[in-house]
Amino acid sequence: MRALVEVQGRLTPVASKSQIVYTFVAEPGFDGLSIRFSYSPKLLEDRSRALELIQQAAPRYMEDPQLGHYLQRWEQALPLQNLLTLSLDDPSGFRGAAHRHSPEQEHRIGVAESTPGFLPGPVSAGLWRITISVHAVVTDVCEYELQVSGWTREDGHGHS
Structure with a gap:
């Protein structure tokens, strides 16, 4: 497995209705991508x-x-909630989205199968883009972490 994106961020309510875009290069030979995304807090308790x-x-x-x-x-x-979602573009265009309310997510994109919301297919070499859509930040601060990794079958990730 090879890390392609490893970022952390801190958002305030002014970031609501905005997008944060990270680009990365997928080198030839990847059989799939793994995405881990989390943010907290989820709920406004006040x-x-x-x-x-x-x-x-x-x-x-x-x-x-x-x-x-x-x-x-x-x-x-109630409860009011922070909401951040993901979308992914490969060098040819839209590859999928995870518009989920869960504050902890894991996704896989592979040749034969992908997490629902993402299109399966080859991991094309070139410039990819992952977008965090910041729909709402209702807490004073919302922190997020995003990791994207490329993998090959030799990494032990099976048939995908």
């Missing part, structure tokens, strides 16, 4: 901060009388 965020956001999406009814039942929107 109820008073959650109420503030809901009161700020709700008027953008609704008007009275729906707005008034919604704000009376604001606790039904």
Whole structure:
């Protein structure tokens, strides 16, 4: 296995609705890629901060009388959550996405099979791009880790 990307980052709410792109070069000979991605915290535990965020956001999406009814039942929107998702492009274009809510993810991209959301096929040599879509950061800080590794069958990764 060969590390292609190993990064850590720290996000604040201002990063919401943005993307972070990492590029890497896949050399000839890889049979697959492994991706590990995690972020934390997942949930905003501070109820008073959650109420503030809901009161700020709700008027953008609704008007009275729906707005008034919604704000009376604001606790039904809890827990507010950070949401970061992944997408992957190979040298030819889109290779897949993992738009999952889980804050801990592992994905495999291989010739014969791949994690759902990613297209199986050869790992083309060249410039790849992995994108973290920062949908929402509702906590003061959200930290993430991303690792992408290339592997070969000789590494013991089986038939993929």
